[in-house]
Structures are given as structure tokens and as C-alpha cells.
Amino acid sequence: xxxxxxxxxxxxxxxxxxxxxxxxxxxxxxxxxxxxxxxxxxxxxxxxxxxxxxxxxxxxxxxxxxxxxxxxxxxxxxxxxxxxxxxxxxxxxxxxxxxxxxxxxxxxxxxxxxxxxxxxxxxxxxxxxxxxxxxxxxxxxxxxxxxxxxxxxxxxxxxxxxxxxxxxxxxxxxxxxxxxxxxxxxxxxxxxxxxxxxxxxxxxxxxxxxxxxxxxxxxxxxxxxxxxxxxxxxxxxxxxxxxxxxxxxxxxxxxxxxxxxxxxxxxxxxxxxxxxxxxxxxxxxxxxxxxxxxxxxxxxxxxxxxxxxxxx
Numbered sequence: 001x002x003x004x005x006x007x008x009x010x011x012x013x014x015x016x017x018x019x020x021x022x023x024x025x026x027x028x029x030x031x032x033x034x035x036x037x038x039x040x041x042x043x044x045x046x047x048x049x050x051x052x053x054x055x056x057x058x059x060x061x062x063x064x065x066x067x068x069x070x071x072x073x074x075x076x077x078x079x080x081x082x083x084x085x086x087x088x089x090x091x092x093x094x095x096x097x098x099x100x101x102x103x104x105x106x107x108x109x110x111x112x113x114x115x116x117x118x119x120x121x122x123x124x125x126x127x128x129x130x131x132x133x134x135x136x137x138x139x140x141x142x143x144x145x146x147x148x149x150x151x152x153x154x155x156x157x158x159x160x161x162x163x164x165x166x167x168x169x170x171x172x173x174x175x176x177x178x179x180x181x182x183x184x185x186x187x188x189x190x191x192x193x194x195x196x197x198x199x200x201x202x203x204x205x206x207x208x209x210x211x212x213x214x215x216x217x218x219x220x221x222x223x224x225x226x227x228x229x230x231x232x233x234x235x236x237x238x239x240x241x242x243x244x245x246x247x248x249x250x251x252x253x254x255x256x257x258x259x260x261x262x263x264x265x266x267x268x269x270x271x272x273x274x275x276x277x278x279x280x281x282x283x284x285x286x287x288x289x290x291x292x293x294x295x296x297x298x299x300x301x302x303x304x305x306x307x308x309x310x311x312x
Contacts, residue, residue, distance in 0.1 A: 007224075046195075046203060051158055051175045054105045057167060057195075057205055058160070063105030072099045073161055075131035075282045083283055087276035097133045097281050108139050108157035111179055117150035119143075120179050122168045123187035125161035126260055129291070131280030136288040141295035142185075146302075156181070162205045164193030169241035173248040181253055185298060186245050188259045191234035196225050256301050266293045 021028040033041045042048055046056075054063045064072075071077055080094060102110045107129060108121075121127060121139050129137030143155045156179055158171050165188050172184060194206040206225055242257060249255045267290045270278050278287030286294075 046170065046197070047174065049174060050178045051104060051106075051111060051156075052171050054158075054160055057163070057203060064099075064101045065105050066101065066103050068098050068100045070095065070097065070099070073125075073130055074284070075280070079282060086283070089274070089276065090279075092131075092281040097131065100134045106156075106158050107134065107137065108143075109154045111154075111156050113154065115150075115152050115154040117146065117153040117183070118179060118181045119146065119153065119155045119183045119185065120172065120175060120181035121155065121157045121159065121185045121187070122163075122171045123159040124163045124168075124189035124193075124260065125159075126189075126263055126286055127157065127187045128159040128161050128163075130161055130285045131282035132285070132288060132291065136291055138291035138295040138298070141292045142298055145295060145299040159187075160205075162193075162207060163189060164195050164205055164207075165189055165191060165238050165241040166193075166195035167205065169244045170195070172245050176248050176253065183254045183256065183302065184245065184249055185256045185258070186242070188238060188242070188257065190260065191238045192229055194225065194229070194237065196222070198222075254302070254305055256298060256305070258298065262297070263290055263294050266290050266297075 021031065026032070027035070030043055034043050046052075055061075075097070077094065080092075086092075099107065101107065104111070119139075119142070127137075127139065129139070134140060137157075139155050139157045139159075143153060146153050146155075156175075158175060160167055160171070163171075168186055168188060172186060176184065190207075192207070195203055196206050197203050204222070206222075206229075245257070246255060263286050267278055267286055270289055270293065274289070278289045279285065280287050
């Protein structure tokens with residue numbers, strides 16, 4: 001009964017908002033402004049041209065900027081000390097992983113500066129590269145391959161740990177006009193993830209963990225979102241996001257879509273060859289060999305697309 005009462009309260013609020021903002025003689029100021037200039041105004045602060053601020057989606061945390069750290073997020077010293085068993089080729093220590101953050105709080109290149117080719121990438125923690133050194137993550141490995149053709153290329157990686165497919169499509173769609181990339185790579189994540197916005201306006205990246213951030217007390221809203229998540233809505237949402245990225249590229253920018261399960265397949269294939277599971281320093285995320293092979297596969301896709309364009 002408590003849940004039903006809560007739903008009824010929300011329905012009352014929805015009806016009040018409909019009456020006051022949409023059924024009244026005059027639309028709200030925000031809606032009126034948008035109707036008059038739909039391409040120059042925004043109804044939601046989460047949809048603005050340019051690279052989104054990563055600080056807006058990290059659950060209250062402020063990402064480091066223009067610095068290099070030895071630890072970040074779940075890849076921390078306490079967790080490292082708790083790891084009991086690793087294989088002989090694991091090779092990670094407390095000192096051999098560097099996280100270099102650019103001025104916006106992302107990894108890889110700064111958006112500005114001279115370049116002969118620009119790549120825009122978005123994904124989750126695997127593409128961000130949790131528990132891997134700057135040079136080990138697949139966007140850096142992809143850049144090495146790409147430099148064979150474009151020595152001054154830039155790889156702009158706006159991936160977010162915990163990011164959803166909503167984040168991936170939103171970040172790419174907002175950034176494309178500003179960055180003007182030659183190539184966009186979207187590595188979609190687990191489809192159950194969502195961007196949820198609470199009644200307070202606070203955006204939360206939904207995954208499979210219960211929020212414990214002191215700023216987030218709306219647990220009823222949090223719980224209700226999970227009732228809408230199933231296989232059908234997962235794939236609906238994933239396809240909606242992919243179509244959004246495709247339309248943002250507008251047939252002018254080359255798009256390579258992939259999915260995090262591709263990295264998982266690579267890990268399994270390598271495991272058969274190496275006789276161990278290639279993992280990062282936190283023993284959870286994919287390891288450096290997986291990243292290098294994934295970068296190689298993405299580069300090969302890019303080369304195939306180049307050849308197709310040349311033959312058209």
C-alpha cells in the first residue's frame with residue numbers, strides 16, 4: 001500500500017504540472033522560449049552543446065583535473081592490499097599505474113590543439129581505463145595504430161566510470177558539433193544501466209548498486225526505476241541511444257559502434273591461449289592485453305571502412 005500511495009502522490013504532481021504548464025492559457029517561460037528558438041535554447045541543463053562536465057555525473061565527486069594520480073575510484077591502495085592471488089604475468093604494483101587527467105577531468109588528449117585527425121570516444125569504466133596505466137588503455141593503444149596514418153592525431157576520450165548508454169549517446173551527441181571529429185567510437189555498456197533524474201533535478205547513473213551518497217535520499221524514486229528495467233526496455237533504450245549517435249554523426253562523421261561484451265569475448269579467447277584471466281590492477285576490469293587486442297580490432301574496422309569509402 002505504501003508504494004501505491006507514493007505513486008498516487010506522484011500522479012497528483014504530474015496532473016498539477018500538466019495543468020499549470022501545458023493546459024493553461026500561456027505555456028511556461030521555459031517552454032515558450034524553446035518553442036520560439038528550439039535550436040538555441042534548452043529545456044534541460046543536461047543537453048547543451050559541448051563536452052559535458054564529468055563532475056555532473058560522478059555522484060557528487062569532483063574529478064581530478066590537469067594532474068596525474070596513482071590511484072582512482074575502486075582502484076585504491078586498500079583494495080590492492082586485499083588482493084590475495086594473482087598469476088605470474090599480472091605484473092601490477094603500487095607504482096606502475098598512472099592516471100593522467102586533462103583539464104576537463106577526462107583521460108587522453110586535450111580537446112584543443114593542432115591535429116591532422118580527431119577521434120571522439122565514449123564508453124564506461126572499461127574505456128575510461130580503471131586500474132590501467134595511461135599507455136595501456138585501448139584508446140591510447142588505438143592512437144598508436146592510428147599514428148601510422150595520422151602522426152598528429154588526437155584521441156578525445158570522454159568515457160565515464162559507471163556510465164550508461166544514456167551517458168554515452170548524450171556525451172557524444174553534445175560534443176560532436178564542438179569537437180568536430182573525423183571518427184566517433186561508441187563502446188556501449190551493459191544495457192541495464194540508465195541515467196535517472198530525481199524530482200530534485202539530481203542525475204544519477206543507475207547500475208546495480210544502491211545509492212549511499214549523502215546527497216541522494218530519494219530511495220523510493222530509485223527503487224521505482226528498477227521496476228521499469230527488463231530485457232525489452234534494455235534493448236529499446238540501447239537502440240534509441242545508438243540511433244541518436246548515428247543521427248548526430250549525420251553520415252558526415254565515420255561511426256564505429258561496439259559493445260563492452262566484445263572485450264569480454266576477447267578476454268575469454270586470450271584466457272584459452274594464456275591460461276590465465278587478463279585483468280587490470282583491481283582484478284575486476286579487463287587487462288592490458290584485452291585492451292590492446294580490442295584497439296587492434298577497432299583499428300582494423302576503421303581501415304576496412306576507409307577502403308570501402310575509397311572504392312565508392
